Amino acid sequence: MSITETPSTAGAEKSQRSLDSHFSTLDSTPLFMTQLPSDNEGQKEDSTVLDALQSLTFDGTPDEVASNFKRQGNEYFVAKRYTEARGFYSQGLDAYPKDVKLQETLYVNRAACNLPLENYGMVLKDCSSALGLNPASVKAFFRSAKALSALKRYVEAIDCCDHALLHEKDNVEIIKLRAQILKQKIDEDRREKETSERERRSNESKTALAKAFLARGLWIENTSKPPENPNPAQFDSDAISGTDSSSTLPLTITNKEGEIIANTKWHTPDAIRTPIIFPVVLLYPQYHQSDMVSQFHEDTTLGAHLDMMFPHPPSLPWDTKGEYVSSNLSILATTHSKRILRIGKGLTLREAMDHCARDADPAKKEERDGMVLQDGILSFIVIPKGSEAEKRWIDEFKKQRTVNP
Numbered sequence: 001m002s003i004t005e006t007p008s009t010a011g012a013e014k015s016q017r018s019l020d021s022h023f024s025t026l027d028s029t030p031l032f033m034t035q036l037p038s039d040n041e042g043q044k045e046d047s048t049v050l051d052a053l054q055s056l057t058f059d060g061t062p063d064e065v066a067s068n069f070k071r072q073g074n075e076y077f078v079a080k081r082y083t084e085a086r087g088f089y090s091q092g093l094d095a096y097p098k099d100v101k102l103q104e105t106l107y108v109n110r111a112a113c114n115l116p117l118e119n120y121g122m123v124l125k126d127c128s129s130a131l132g133l134n135p136a137s138v139k140a141f142f143r144s145a146k147a148l149s150a151l152k153r154y155v156e157a158i159d160c161c162d163h164a165l166l167h168e169k170d171n172v173e174i175i176k177l178r179a180q181i182l183k184q185k186i187d188e189d190r191r192e193k194e195t196s197e198r199e200r201r202s203n204e205s206k207t208a209l210a211k212a213f214l215a216r217g218l219w220i221e222n223t224s225k226p227p228e229n230p231n232p233a234q235f236d237s238d239a240i241s242g243t244d245s246s247s248t249l250p251l252t253i254t255n256k257e258g259e260i261i262a263n264t265k266w267h268t269p270d271a272i273r274t275p276i277i278f279p280v281v282l283l284y285p286q287y288h289q290s291d292m293v294s295q296f297h298e299d300t301t302l303g304a305h306l307d308m309m310f311p312h313p314p315s316l317p318w319d320t321k322g323e324y325v326s327s328n329l330s331i332l333a334t335t336h337s338k339r340i341l342r343i344g345k346g347l348t349l350r351e352a353m354d355h356c357a358r359d360a361d362p363a364k365k366e367e368r369d370g371m372v373l374q375d376g377i378l379s380f381i382v383i384p385k386g387s388e389a390e391k392r393w394i395d396e397f398k399k400q401r402t403v404n405p
Contacts, residue, residue: 066097086113108139123147154185211271217357217370219336226375231294235269281379286389303345323384332381338401
């Protein structure tokens with residue numbers, strides 16, 4: 001018998017339909033019943049026959065009784081009725097047979113039942129008992145390897161295969177199983193190392209990003225109900241030094257077997273030199289409108305975006321006066337300490353942040369200042385240059401600054 005073959009039985013050649021019919025008959029036969037019938041399923045006098053027939057199961061020596069249960073277990077195993085088969089093998093063991101080989105067979109057969117039932121702990125327990133009786137039990141090693149593999153205990157599973165091969169070095173099924181488990185182990189190791197490497201890169205990038213915000217003079221503020229922001233500020237992956245600097249795979253280099261031999265080249269972003277891509281909101285307070293530029297590269301000028309968004313002639317339905325043309329617009333930025341600064345359209349976003357930044361000056365009792373990154377988003381006021389709307393907005397901002405310094 002091969003190690004993956006089901007326990008043999010005289011009826012093993014029957015079709016599944018024949019087996020189903022066969023076991024239906026067995027289930028109603030007193031000698032083979034897996035549970036007692038209810039009171040209305042037979043006459044009272046039948047109980048005498050039932051008791052007599054069931055007692056036959058336990059007649060004979062312990063080895064004979066255990067062998068009988070083993071045969072019944074084999075019948076049910078072939079029919080894939082693993083729970084019932086397991087019960088028969090257990091009864092065989094409970095008969096305390098003297099034959100050591102029979103004990104081993106009952107243990108490995110019960111382990112075979114527990115494999116499809118996914119009771120892997122019981123598989124290992126029974127295989128351990130079998131190996132205690134026969135340290136060269138190939139079936140016990142084989143089924144232990146399967147259970148350990150299912151539990152992702154790949155090193156132990158491979159060890160079981162190696163022990164089995166010491167006794168049957170040319171066993172094709174064990175060789176095949178070992179190769180499958182080794183591949184699973186390599187794949188799992190790669191996933192774990194890639195996850196670890198991804199987390200390392202993410203953590204180092206977050207730390208560098210926090211330093212980069214500070215280097216740009218930004219103040220970080222978070223509200224209790226932040227707006228949806230699917231594109232948070234991040235380093236420009238194309239600008240990070242290293243041949244494989246992006247967050248996409250591959251994170252590792254593998255050999256032809258799939259084993260990791262090194263991580264791909266990657267360096268922590270430079271907080272000062274590596275450019276950042278920000279989400280930026282442009283606010284048009286005159287009309288209570290706004291636009292979100294979800295990926296604003298800090299080396300891009302603000303004017304470049306305004307030229308695309310507000311060409312001549314104006315065409316926005318809410319711009320009733322036709323004032324929102326790039327050449328006619330002012331860009332205003334506010335800071336943490338409530339300063340208002342005009343931003344030239346020729347400045348890049350990085351230059352605008354630097355323009356708003358102010359170092360602390362203890363002599364003047366001035367704190368560090370800069371633009372506010374609120375909920376991960378920068379914002380600018382865009383308003384018609386020299387208009388009444390601009391004057392009104394500035395006056396209102398200053399008034400609020402006085403009330404809430």
